[in-house]
Amino acid sequence: MISEKNIVFPQGEPFKKRSVVDVITLGCSKNLVDSEQLMRQFDVLGYQVRHDATHPDGEIVIINTCGFIGDAKEESINTILQFAELRRHKKIQKLFVMGCLSERYLKELQLEIPEVDKFYGKFNYNDILTDLGQNYRADLRLERTLTTPRHYAYIKISEGCNRTCSYCAIPIITGRHRSRSVEDIENEVKGLVAKGVKEFQLIAQDLSYYGLDKYKALKLPELTERLSDIPGVEWLRLHYAYPAQFPYDILKVMRERENVCSYLDIALQHVSNNMLKQMRRNITAEQTYELIDCIRAEVPGIHLRTTLLLGHPGETEEDVNELKDFILKARFERLGAFAYSNEEGTYAYKTYSDDIPNEVKQRRVDEVMSIQQGISAEINQAKIGETLKVIIDRIEDDYFVGRTEYDSPEVDQEVLIPLATAGVEQGEFYQTEIVDATDFDLYGK
Numbered sequence: 001m002i003s004e005k006n007i008v009f010p011q012g013e014p015f016k017k018r019s020v021v022d023v024i025t026l027g028c029s030k031n032l033v034d035s036e037q038l039m040r041q042f043d044v045l046g047y048q049v050r051h052d053a054t055h056p057d058g059e060i061v062i063i064n065t066c067g068f069i070g071d072a073k074e075e076s077i078n079t080i081l082q083f084a085e086l087r088r089h090k091k092i093q094k095l096f097v098m099g100c101l102s103e104r105y106l107k108e109l110q111l112e113i114p115e116v117d118k119f120y121g122k123f124n125y126n127d128i129l130t131d132l133g134q135n136y137r138a139d140l141r142l143e144r145t146l147t148t149p150r151h152y153a154y155i156k157i158s159e160g161c162n163r164t165c166s167y168c169a170i171p172i173i174t175g176r177h178r179s180r181s182v183e184d185i186e187n188e189v190k191g192l193v194a195k196g197v198k199e200f201q202l203i204a205q206d207l208s209y210y211g212l213d214k215y216k217a218l219k220l221p222e223l224t225e226r227l228s229d230i231p232g233v234e235w236l237r238l239h240y241a242y243p244a245q246f247p248y249d250i251l252k253v254m255r256e257r258e259n260v261c262s263y264l265d266i267a268l269q270h271v272s273n274n275m276l277k278q279m280r281r282n283i284t285a286e287q288t289y290e291l292i293d294c295i296r297a298e299v300p301g302i303h304l305r306t307t308l309l310l311g312h313p314g315e316t317e318e319d320v321n322e323l324k325d326f327i328l329k330a331r332f333e334r335l336g337a338f339a340y341s342n343e344e345g346t347y348a349y350k351t352y353s354d355d356i357p358n359e360v361k362q363r364r365v366d367e368v369m370s371i372q373q374g375i376s377a378e379i380n381q382a383k384i385g386e387t388l389k390v391i392i393d394r395i396e397d398d399y400f401v402g403r404t405e406y407d408s409p410e411v412d413q414e415v416l417i418p419l420a421t422a423g424v425e426q427g428e429f430y431q432t433e434i435v436d437a438t439d440f441d442l443y444g445k
């Protein structure tokens with residue numbers, strides 16, 4: 001039942017027919033999937049559901065928070081406070097908070113921000129429905145109200161993580177690794193294909209581990225093959241792979257299956273043995289080099305995205321130089337770098353002191369990103385004259401904005417095609433000649 005606020009709803013009677021529910025999603029695409037599932041439930045109950053509205057002023061506001069690192073937590077708290085103000089002045093009727101921040105800091109938040117009608121964790125957000133006197137529809141559990149452009153969707157294949165990376169709070173928030181069944185994921189994808197979705201982003205906390213908990217075997221290759229067999233699946237893209245215990249059989253699937261993008265997002269975080277050991281990444285520098293070489297040899301033309309963490313306790317300038325050498329040699333097509341955030345509850349927080357000044361962390365991030373800018377510019381220049389399959393996501397200013405199979409939505413670069421080009425539609429694929437390039441974008445016709 002709803003907290004001591006004692007809001008009584010006649011059983012089964014919706015709050016007010018067609019009430020407006022504003023859902024605000026912060027954080028990653030895994031959070032977005034949760035929001036979409038909850039939105040579908042409100043939809044079928046007759047509520048008007050909006051997502052990330054410009055002026056969210058619905059009777060009911062639900063904030064799906066992120067609690068991963070400092071900046072993300074701050075953004076979540078500021079968003080809650082913004083709506084707590086509206087709630088205090090009765091500009092909104094109900095304010096609910098869910099997701100990773102409230103999973104991690106439930107008690108503190110309840111004390112600190114009493115204007116919130118109720119805080120939910122990461123996995124019990126469907127209680128919002130029952131607390132509103134509604135029934136959760138289990139028969140719709142595979143259904144979502146998509147918030148992405150209608151032609152692509154995120155598919156979360158598992159929850160949680162069994163790794164023990166020193167700096168990471170995610171296992172504290174999401175718990176142990178739990179794979180969804182292959183059949184469940186297949187049915188979800190089939191349902192979305194029937195709604196016109198063509199492109200699927202496979203996501204998890206740790207894609208590599210998929211199946212090991214449930215089937216006692218690395219099942220990502222088999223899962224990807226079965227999804228690739230579904231008629232109407234045009235692109236399947238893999239995100240959040242983990243380097244240790246890597247499911248090598250996935251490389252054959254990527255090489256042989258036309259609709260499995262030659263793209264892999266694999267977070268490496270670092271490469272010096274000193275750092276990999278302190279970060280508890282269960283892999284060595286030598287093994288990392290071997291893995292990247294093997295992936296490139298097995299899947300010619302693959303585009304690799306990686307994420308690097310700078311400023312972890314104990315990191316020396318020598319470690320950073322080793323990392324710079326590595327990215328110059330490995331030439332990642334896509335790369336993001338972040339500064340270490342000292343997260344309470346993590347192994348690093350309990351074991352090391354956060355001894356690297358923030359300005360040094362940021363300088364190291366900037367140095368790595370400026371190297372990457374040069375690499376990205378060279379890779380893009382080399383694409384001029386090539387013809388690539390591009391999907392159109394939207395129109396922006398004087399351009400159709402699209403992506404190749406090497407570009408994941410929201411995080412990677414885009415292809416800009418003049419708006420004057422006739423017969424181009426959102427959500428359709430076009431063979432596109434690359435005519436120009438910048439460091440982080442391509443121009444096509």
Ligand code: SF4
Pocket residue numbers: 161162163164165168169170171205206242
């Ligand atoms: S693999 Fe490591 S960094 Fe990724 S979610 Fe798990 S513990 Fe965190």
